[in-house]
Amino acid sequence: MSENHENTVRPIGAASDEWPLWEVFVRSSRGLSHVHAGSLHAPDATMAVRNARDLYTRRNEGTSVWVVPSEAVTASDPDAKGAYFESAQGKSYRHATYYTKSEGVKHL
Amino acid sequence: MTTQNSGLHAVAAAEPAEQAELDRAGQEHFDRIIAEDSRIEPRDWMPAAYRRTLVRQISQHAHSEIIGMQPEGNWISRAPSLKRKAILMAKVQDEAGHGLYLYSAAETLGTPRSELNQQLLDGRAKYSSIFNYPARTWADMGAIGWLVDGAAIANQVPLCRASYGPYGRAMVRICKEESFHQRQGWEILHELSHGTPAQKQMAQDAVNRFYGPSLQMFGPPDDDSPNSKQSMAWNIKRFSNDELRQRFVDMIVEQAAALDLTLPDPDLKWNEERGHYDYGPLDWDEFKAVVGGRGPCNLQRMQRRRQAHEDGAWVREAAAAYARRTAPERAPAELIGA
Amino acid sequence: MSYASHESATRISAGTAITAEDIRAGGAKAPEDVARYALQLGDDALMLSQRLGWWIARAPELEEDIALANIALDLLGHARFFLTYAGTAWGRTEDELAYFRDEEEFRSCRLVEQENGDFGQTIARQLIFSYYQYELYRRLVRSTDPTLAAIAEKALKEIEYHQDHAGQWVLRLGLGTEESKRRIAAGLHYMWPYVDELFHDDELVDALGDVAVRPSGLRADFDARIRAILQEAELSVPEVLGAYGGDRSGQFSEQRGHILAEMQVLARQHPGATW
Numbered sequence: 119m120s121e122n123h124e125n126t127v128r129p130i131g132a133a134s135d136e137w138p139l140w141e142v143f144v145r146s147s148r149g150l151s152h153v154h155a156g157s158l159h160a161p162d163a164t165m166a167v168r169n170a171r172d173l174y175t176r177r178n179e180g181t182s183v184w185v186v187p188s189e190a191v192t193a194s195d196p197d198a199k200g201a202y203f204e205s206a207q208g209k210s211y212r213h214a215t216y217y218t219k220s221e222g223v224k225h226l
Numbered sequence: 227m228t229t230q231n232s233g234l235h236a237v238a239a240a241e242p243a244e245q246a247e248l249d250r251a252g253q254e255h256f257d258r259i260i261a262e263d264s265r266i267e268p269r270d271w272m273p274a275a276y277r278r279t280l281v282r283q284i285s286q287h288a289h290s291e292i293i294g295m296q297p298e299g300n301w302i303s304r305a306p307s308l309k310r311k312a313i314l315m316a317k318v319q320d321e322a323g324h325g326l327y328l329y330s331a332a333e334t335l336g337t338p339r340s341e342l343n344q345q346l347l348d349g350r351a352k353y354s355s356i357f358n359y360p361a362r363t364w365a366d367m368g369a370i371g372w373l374v375d376g377a378a379i380a381n382q383v384p385l386c387r388a389s390y391g392p393y394g395r396a397m398v399r400i401c402k403e404e405s406f407h408q409r410q411g412w413e414i415l416h417e418l419s420h421g422t423p424a425q426k427q428m429a430q431d432a433v434n435r436f437y438g439p440s441l442q443m444f445g446p447p448d449d450d451s452p453n454s455k456q457s458m459a460w461n462i463k464r465f466s467n468d469e470l471r472q473r474f475v476d477m478i479v480e481q482a483a484a485l486d487l488t489l490p491d492p493d494l495k496w497n498e499e500r501g502h503y504d505y506g507p508l509d510w511d512e513f514k515a516v517v518g519g520r521g522p523c524n525l526q527r528m529q530r531r532r533q534a535h536e537d538g539a540w541v542r543e544a545a546a547a548y549a550r551r552t553a554p555e556r557a558p559a560e561l562i563g564a
Numbered sequence: 565m566s567y568a569s570h571e572s573a574t575r576i577s578a579g580t581a582i583t584a585e586d587i588r589a590g591g592a593k594a595p596e597d598v599a600r601y602a603l604q605l606g607d608d609a610l611m612l613s614q615r616l617g618w619w620i621a622r623a624p625e626l627e628e629d630i631a632l633a634n635i636a637l638d639l640l641g642h643a644r645f646f647l648t649y650a651g652t653a654w655g656r657t658e659d660e661l662a663y664f665r666d667e668e669e670f671r672s673c674r675l676v677e678q679e680n681g682d683f684g685q686t687i688a689r690q691l692i693f694s695y696y697q698y699e700l701y702r703r704l705v706r707s708t709d710p711t712l713a714a715i716a717e718k719a720l721k722e723i724e725y726h727q728d729h730a731g732q733w734v735l736r737l738g739l740g741t742e743e744s745k746r747r748i749a750a751g752l753h754y755m756w757p758y759v760d761e762l763f764h765d766d767e768l769v770d771a772l773g774d775v776a777v778r779p780s781g782l783r784a785d786f787d788a789r790i791r792a793i794l795q796e797a798e799l800s801v802p803e804v805l806g807a808y809g810g811d812r813s814g815q816f817s818e819q820r821g822h823i824l825a826e827m828q829v830l831a832r833q834h835p836g837a838t839w
Binding site: 292295296299302303304305306307308309310311312315316318319322323325326329364414417418421422424425530533534537538539540541542543544545546547548551552 | 584610614617618620621622623624625626627628629630633634636637640641643644647658659662663682683735736737739740741743744747826827829830831834836837838839
Binding site: 177 | 319323326331339392542547549
């Protein structure tokens with residue numbers, strides 16, 4: 119890629135005015151994690167953060183935003199396959215509700 | 227259809243041999259999700275027609291938000307008080323935001339925004355016909371808020387439960403934000419109808435002009451709406467056009483009375499038996515003509531959109547060039563290699 | 565002469581979120597000179613907001629429609645604060661001041677009245693004005709008039725964003741393409757003759773003492789920061805002399821009449837009406 123650097127300063131091709139897609143994550147208040155809010159287009163990360171603030175926090179919905187190039191996200195297999203998450207389903211002992219003997223005992 | 231490689235969005239097609247098996251399993255999964263009234267997510271298998279229907283519907287909806295900025299934007303410079311100017315500016319800004327939420331949802335189906343935008347600019351995509359009517363007077367800002375946004379909300383609330391996850395989520399956000407849009411419109415009309423005789427007349431005139439077209443926003447009557455049935459089977463649409471229209475009429479009759487304005491429909495009356503208001507026939511010839519491009523402002527709206535796009539090309543190019551120049555390693559491959 | 569702060573005692577205090585309604589309800593009555601000063605600040609913000617509002621639904625990209633609308637809305641908010649406060653001196657509302665003053669009664673500078681032109685010209689005006697306002701408001705927060713100080717504090721946070729927005733775009737236009745460089749340079753050239761008057765001291769400022777900020781005192785910081793951002797964008801400070809004929813005493817641009825004709829037309833068709 120870097121060898122193209124010098125040559126790509128000028129616009130090239132018909133789609134030279136297209137901006138890439140970014141995924142936006144918003145932290146709605148301190149103490150909460152960033153949650154996916156949607157996406158937007160921006161020429162670069164700096165502008166993406168600004169656009170995200172304008173678009174996704176017009177009503178004080180956020181205290182912080184993250185932007186990630188959509189292409190940089192690696193997802194698990196399509197949700198349809200399901201199996202990826204099924205192994206967790208058989209492990210009910212990971213949940214507190216699995217342990218019933220202690221019912222009625224306080225502070226446990 | 228272009229398919230993106232983004233991990234969050236639509237999945238690229240598999241090899242043909244493999245595809246048949248994927249399709250069979252996919253259809254089964256899809257049918258089960260729909261039967262459970264659960265949600266389809268971007269990387270799930272979905273029937274091509276479902277995807278196509280959604281892209282068309284969501285992008286039309288997005289285009290409507292964007293074109294819909296124009297009639298109201300037309301009054302920002304002349305709003306008669308600074309408070310109204312601020313409210314109107316915020317509202318039109320919201321519409322740009324709503325357009326973006328919707329384009330964002332449509333893009334998860336694999337069609338990039340540039341393509342959707344091109345469809346609009348080429349006249350291949352439709353947007354809500356109501357925006358092809360002129361916003362002549364300040365009272366139109368009231369009528370658009372009350373009737374047009376009101377009809378839009380009536381349409382949109384059930385869409386919050388649409389079977390396609392990103393669409394439903396966009397609609398939830400939009401409905402939450404739009405509640406102020408309808409109220410500010412009603413308030414504008416209320417101020418006018420309780421103001422000077424000239425103001426009251428302005429308000430009545432606007433309601434007279436927007437009443438019919440706003441009822442038409444729900445689409446053609448059920449017996450003339452071929453796509454509705456499939457959309458309902460897919461849990462995209464939850465109520466028929468006529469059901470939603472009736473619900474809207476029932477709501478606005480009382481609201482009009484509270485405004486001390488009349489609705490321009492001599493047939494409008496309470497039907498005890500049905501438990502609904504009866505309303506007169508709508509001019510579907512006019513509706514079809516306006517959809518077909520003969521509305522008072524079709525050309526003007528499109529011209530303005532194209533102009534903005536063309537005038538902005540050098541700016542978008544400059545920003546893209548700057549991005550390549552300053553951070554080539556972070557710019558997407560297709561922009562660098564092109 | 566300076567005004568003791570108790571003369572404009574108000575429930576508004578710096579740091580709280582304020583609205584035009586709060587200022588009215590606060591009951592502070594601006595002294596005449598303070599009101600005239602507030603009017604200048606309000607008129608600048610109002611005119612620029614009116615100009616920027618034009619861009620909504622015309623910007624180069626939808627995201628930018630939203631950004632420019634945000635800035636226009638912020639400025640309109642500032643205008644409402646200042647006009648509301650100014651109006652307390654004369655028993656006039658923000659709307660009476662905005663809609664029922666004639667051209668010669670406005671006190672805006674010529675820069676904010678200039679045509680939008682292309683995006684480059686608009687960004688050039690934004691750069692100059694937001695950098696100027698930043699220097700102004702970061703000093704005005706220490707005004708001995710508590711209402712002005714409170715408005716400035718609220719506005720300053722927003723101006724920082726306007727400044728950042730303009731700066732980011734100047735970098736992208738300056739370093740983007742040949743065409744964008746040409747256009748932003750042309751925009752700066754067009755706007756530059758109206759820079760000098762922003763820093764012009766007048767009798768009103770002399771009279772107000774610590775209530776106001778002396779414009780001439782902002783120039784050095786403004787110049788240094790503008791030079792830095794233009795240098796980073798590989799642009800030069802235009803070598804253009806200031807245009808004659810501008811100060812805030814009633815001299816104004818040809819464009820002002822057009823702006824007001826459009827802004828005021830409906831309100832004036834229905835004098836006394838409420839909306």
